[in-house]
Each structure stands twice: as structure tokens, then as C-alpha cells.
Amino acid sequence: xxxxxxxxxxxxxxxxxxxxxxxxxxxxxxxxxxxxxxxxxxxxxxxxxxxxxxxxxxxxxxxxxxxxxxxxxxxxxxxxxxxxxxxxxxxxxxxxxxxxxxxxxxxxxxxx
Amino acid sequence: xxxxxxxxxxxxxxxxxxxxxxxxxxxxxxxxxxxxxxxxxxxxxxxxxxxxxxxxxxxxxxxxxxxxxxxxxxxxxxxxxxxxxxxxxxxxxxxxxxxxxxxxxxxxxxxxxx
Numbered sequence: 001x002x003x004x005x006x007x008x009x010x011x012x013x014x015x016x017x018x019x020x021x022x023x024x025x026x027x028x029x030x031x032x033x034x035x036x037x038x039x040x041x042x043x044x045x046x047x048x049x050x051x052x053x054x055x056x057x058x059x060x061x062x063x064x065x066x067x068x069x070x071x072x073x074x075x076x077x078x079x080x081x082x083x084x085x086x087x088x089x090x091x092x093x094x095x096x097x098x099x100x101x102x103x104x105x106x107x108x109x110x111x112x
Numbered sequence: 113x114x115x116x117x118x119x120x121x122x123x124x125x126x127x128x129x130x131x132x133x134x135x136x137x138x139x140x141x142x143x144x145x146x147x148x149x150x151x152x153x154x155x156x157x158x159x160x161x162x163x164x165x166x167x168x169x170x171x172x173x174x175x176x177x178x179x180x181x182x183x184x185x186x187x188x189x190x191x192x193x194x195x196x197x198x199x200x201x202x203x204x205x206x207x208x209x210x211x212x213x214x215x216x217x218x219x220x221x222x223x224x225x226x
Contacts, residue, residue, distance in 0.1 A: 004154075035215075045155075045202065045217035091154060098143065098162060099170065100215060102154040 002027050004094050006103035013082045014111050020067075021077045021106045023092030030054075032096040034068065034075045039089040039105075048090070051075065084110050114138050118203050118218035125193045125225045133188040133221050135203035141216070143206045144186040148172065148199040149220070155202065161186055193225045 003026045013019035025034070036048040051059045051068050058066050063083075067076045079086055087110045092103040119134045137144065145160035147170075157170030161180040175197060177189040186205075190197060203218040 009152075043200070043220045045204070045215075047214050050214070098160055098168070099157055100145075101171075102147075102156070104152055104154040 002094050002096060002099075002101045004092055004101050004103035006092055006106050008106045009104070010107045010109070012109040012111055013079075015082055015084060017082055018078060018080045019082055019108065021079075021090050021092075021108070023075045023077070023103055025073050025075065025092075025094045025101075027073065027094065027096065029096050032094060034066075035093040035095065035100075036064070036066070036075075036077045037091045037093060037102075038086075039091065040085075040087070045091075049077065079108075082110050084112065086110055116203055116205055116216050116218040118201075118221050120221060121219065122222050123224070125190075125223065127194060127225060129193050130189070130191050131193065131223075132190075133201055133203075133223070135186045135188065135218060136184050137186075137203075137205040137216070138184065139205065139207075139216065140183060141205035141207055142183070144180065145170070145204050145215075146176070146178065146186070146188045147202045147204065148197075149202060150199050158188065158201075190223075193223075195225045197223065198225045199223060 005024045032053045034051045038046045049061045063080045065078045089105045091105045094101045116137045142163045146158040147155040149155045159178040161167045201221045204215045206215045
């Protein structure tokens with residue numbers, strides 16, 4: 001079974017600074033998808049960024065980018081120019097076929 | 113466009129009671145799923161459906177039943193609630209044909225079983 005590990009239960013960053021959230025996963029597959037979801041206090045799950053495993057280029061969405069290391073099975077999220085609205089739980093997720101497996105989450109605090 | 117709608121948003125049950133969490137989506141998505149979220153454990157897949165009349169088990173299916181009679185609706189049934197089912201439940205949907213399709217989540221339903 002696939003597992004997704006987020007080793008940082010909590011992180012904090014100064015407003016306007018950069019922070020990186022870590023994620024590793026375990027799989028024997030070569031074709032899969034990886035995602036980062038954000039869950040603010042409202043509880044709504046919001047897709048931040050996604051990466052297809054067959055693509056070598058790292059995905060980028062405005063201030064959010066990933067460092068995808070397929071051989072190392074690592075998928076970290078970098079948030080640049082952190083804003084107060086970035087405060088949330090962040091979940092890394094792996095998808096192969098119809099099932100999506102989530103990590104346990106990292107709570108990100110933004111320090112004004 | 114309402115997206116994914118879950119009802120109720122909050123519910124308190126006594127052990128042994130039954131209830132149904134409703135989920136409806138108006139995006140004509142083929143794929144629908146139910147997750148539960150517990151502290152320190154992330155989201156875990158309960159059941160999913162790839163189309164009307166087709167359902168399958170996820171990671172933690174015990175104690176839950178589902179059915180998919182229409183494309184729009186995917187209710188989750190608890191036949192005999194237990195305190196271990198106290199959790200926040202999320203319904204999610206996406207287009208079935210696109211492997212990179214974004215998963216759209218409802219706002220969640222907080223269930224407490226006493």
C-alpha cells in the first residue's frame with residue numbers, strides 16, 4: 001500500500017519569507033500523481049498544486065512551487081513571499097488509479 | 113455553481129443510531145468519494161464510486177455503506193453508529209476521464225457519536 005509521510009507536524013514562517021514543507025511517499029509505481037492541498041480554518045480543502053510523475057519539470061503556481069525528486073520519492077512544497085492568508089493545514093497526497101492517499105498534514109503558521 | 117454540497121454540516125448521534133450523510137454535486141462528475149478526517153491521521157478514503165451503480169471500498173470501509181443510484185448523489189450511511197466514527201467527513205468528486213482531474217471537496221460534516 002502507498003504511504004505518504006509529512007514529517008513536520010508544524011511549521012512557522014515570517015510574513016514575506018519563504019518556507020518549504022516536506023513530503024515523502026512510498027510506491028513501486030512509475031505513473032502517478034502528486035498533490036498539495038490547503039485546509040484553512042474554514043475546513044474547506046483547496047488544491048494548491050499538482051504534479052504528474054511522468055513530467056520532469058517541477059510544477060509552479062504563482063508563489064507556490066514544488067521540488068519533485070522522483071528517484072528519492074520526495075515532493076516538497078515551497079511557498080514564497082508568505083502571506084497571512086497562507087496560514088492553514090497543508091496536506092500532501094498521492095494518487096494512483098482511483099485512490100488518493102493523504103499525509104497527516106503540516107500546520108503552517110505565518111508570523112506577522 | 114454550487115459544486116459539492118454536503119448535509120448536514122453538524123450532527124450528534126447516540127451509539128447505535130443510524131443516519132445518512134448526503135452528498136450532491138452539480139458538475140456531472142463521474143467519480144465521487146467519501147473521506148474521514150481524524151486528528152493526526154489526515155484524510156482516509158472510506159468508499160468511492162466511478163459512476164452510477166458502481167461503488168468500491170477504500171481504506172476504512174467498515175461500518176459504512178454507500179450507493180450510487182444517480183450521477184449527482186452519493187450518500188454515506190452509518191447503520192449503527194459507534195464512538196469510533198466520531199470524525200469530520202468529506203465528500204469529493206472529479207471528472208472520471210481525466211487522470212489529472214482536480215478533486216473538488218464539500219465543506220465537511222462533523223459527526224459526534226456519544
